[in-house]
Amino acid sequence: MAGCSTPPAPRAAPGPTAVTVTARPAPTGSAPAAPPASAEPCPEGGARLVEMDGDAAMGLRGANLQLVNCGTQPYVLEGYPQLSLRDGRNDPVQVVVEHGSAGITTGTANLDEAPQRVTLDPGQAAYFGIVWRNLVTDSSVEATTAPIVEVEPRPGAPRLWLRLKAPVDLGNTGKLGLGPWKPLVR
Structure with a gap:
């Protein structure tokens, strides 16, 4: 009876293991999560720009940017921010910025809603x-x-610069859709 032997007993099941779950960014059609606290001093003008979630699928890209009132007075926003892009050398990037998502995609609620007045307490x-x-x-x-965005939150406010972790990779379309200010609901 060659080849007939008793198989070894099974090994004991491993003990509990830790599982790491990487959070996926929320789709750009939904409200982003609250901004992280920052130990940096508040910039001139009382507002800080923060990169939040993004989404990239089959060439369509989207991102949300937040403005945090880090000052001591209410901060009023209305309509749309003034946005421009800069390359890695801080030179302006030629891009047409249009309100809403028309001509780029359809059905992007947070970009196509009517602008509203937003008052931010500190x-x-x-x-x-x-x-x-x-x-x-x-x-x-x-x-x-374009790895850098430059935003004027409201007319006459100091312009805020932010180096993005996920740059705006326009290809050669030269076109960007921009949504209005929306309050962050916690």
Whole structure:
């Protein structure tokens, strides 16, 4: 009876193990989570810009940016922020910024809603969304990536610069959709 032997007893089951779960960003159509606390001093003007969640699928990109009132007085926002993009050398990027998502995609609620007046008490935040396509339509035009956003939250306010963890990779579309300010509901 060659080859007939008793198999070894099974090993004991392993003990409990830790599982790490990586949070996925919320889709850009939903309100982003509350901003993280910052130990940095509050910039001139009493507001700080914070990069929040983003979403990238099949060339369609979206992101939410928040403005936190880190000052001591109420901060009033109305309509749309003034937004521009900069490249890695801080040079302006040529981009057409349009209100809403028309011409880029459809059904993006936080970009296509009517603007409203938003008053932030100290410590409160508001956000706006952006959407673009990473699309190359002309091989003779260089694709554009912008790792820096520059935002004027309201007319006459100091402009805020933010180096993004996930840059705006426009391809060569040269077009970005911008949503209005929306209060962050906690």
